[in-house]
Amino acid sequence: MKNAATTTPAWKTWGKLALAGLITAGAVTFAAGPQANAAQAASASIASSLKAETGSAYIKSIYDLAKKGQIPGLQAIAGKTPISAVHYKWGTPDTGGSQKGNHYEFYNFGMGRGAFGFGVNKAGVIYDLRNFGQSVDQSVGIKSLTFASVIKTLGMPKEVRWNGTDKIYVYRPSAAYELKFVGPGTVVKGKIAHIDHINVYSAKAAAK
Numbered sequence: 001m002k003n004a005a006t007t008t009p010a011w012k013t014w015g016k017l018a019l020a021g022l023i024t025a026g027a028v029t030f031a032a033g034p035q036a037n038a039a040q041a042a043s044a045s046i047a048s049s050l051k052a053e054t055g056s057a058y059i060k061s062i063y064d065l066a067k068k069g070q071i072p073g074l075q076a077i078a079g080k081t082p083i084s085a086v087h088y089k090w091g092t093p094d095t096g097g098s099q100k101g102n103h104y105e106f107y108n109f110g111m112g113r114g115a116f117g118f119g120v121n122k123a124g125v126i127y128d129l130r131n132f133g134q135s136v137d138q139s140v141g142i143k144s145l146t147f148a149s150v151i152k153t154l155g156m157p158k159e160v161r162w163n164g165t166d167k168i169y170v171y172r173p174s175a176a177y178e179l180k181f182v183g184p185g186t187v188v189k190g191k192i193a194h195i196d197h198i199n200v201y202s203a204k205a206a207a208k
Helices: 010-023 035-050 055-067 083-090 147-154
Strands: 103-108 115-120 126-133 159-163 166-174 177-184 197-201
Touching (some): 055 147, 055 197, 147 166, 147 177
Antiparallel strands (some): 103 115, 115 126, 126 197, 166 177, 177 197
16 A cells, blocks of 8 residues: 555645544544644554553453444444545545546555555445454554454454455444454464454445
8 A cells, every 4th residue: 555654745634634533432632732732643643542452351442343334443333434524634535536437445654554445346345344453563553453352352243254365354243333453364384463453344335
């Protein structure tokens, strides 16, 4: 995925970081001031929240959010939130914004702030929410999870799918949504397969 931090002017990057703090669940409210100050406030808020993003409790919280069509870090709801709401808060996506029909759009905030993806249907409603976590500190967040830790917490998935070399554990927290944990199907001997990203998917919205 393209790294917005390396391809976007500095002022725009700081603005997007501040907006990221505004749209994420539990974000702080920013006072008026320079965008850099707002970005620093967002950074502090996100860093604090990352401390809770580990282990079984974190996996359970992901599952509980998925029941409502949500993922950690976003207030958007799969099958209900229009992509225009994301555009309003975050501006133009790094990739996918010019596509028509069913398509995906991606935002990569870089600098440890994580990345998100959105599957969008023809009507402009989000049907798939993706959280890629952040790669700076892989001891916390999405990329701290493993397939083994997911099974230990949630049990064996109802279905295991493959997309190329990616393995996908599919859970159904509610009748309306699928929760997917996606990661490499194979790793170098001695290494552990960590989750790359999670999805909350609405098949009903995808078909519209």
